[in-house]
Amino acid sequence: xxxxxxxxxxxxxxxxxxxxxxxxxxxxxxxxxxxxxxxxxxxxxxxxxxxxxxxxxxxxxxxxxxxxxxxxxxxxxxxxxxxxxxxxxxxxxxxxxxxxxxxxxxxxxxxxxxxxxxxx
Numbered sequence: 336x337x338x339x340x341x342x343x344x345x346x347x348x349x350x351x352x353x354x355x356x357x358x359x360x361x362x363x364x365x366x367x368x369x370x371x372x373x374x375x376x377x378x379x380x381x382x383x384x385x386x387x388x389x390x391x392x393x394x395x396x397x398x399x400x401x402x403x404x405x406x407x408x409x410x411x412x413x414x415x416x417x418x419x420x421x422x423x424x425x426x427x428x429x430x431x432x433x434x435x436x437x438x439x440x441x442x443x444x445x446x447x448x449x450x451x452x453x454x455x
């Protein structure tokens with residue numbers, strides 16, 4: 336198995352498992368939702384569906400490019416929840432290093448999605 340293929344499978348698995356977690360334990364995501372957003376539970380489920388679909392579509396050559404754009408958009412869309420989590424991490428009982436450390440991790444994740452989705 337090549338490093339490219341391993342990378343694609345790893346990224347797909349990451350998104351599929353994260354998406355499944357939205358349904359198994361939605362409270363994890365509800366606590367970090369900015370209060371200004373409407374229908375937080377629906378947004379948790381919707382983002383979970385798109386994470387699962389995006390991860391699965393990374394595996395298919397025909398849908399990989401489209402999945403990449405969708406996952407990039409999803410990562411940008413959920414970034415405000417990560418910022419909110421960092422700002423109120425003490426109230427949520429989340430260690431500061433976890434909450435603030437997650438923000439810069441978005442950049443390598445965005446890069447990884449781009450690389451995987453734009454490989455032939």
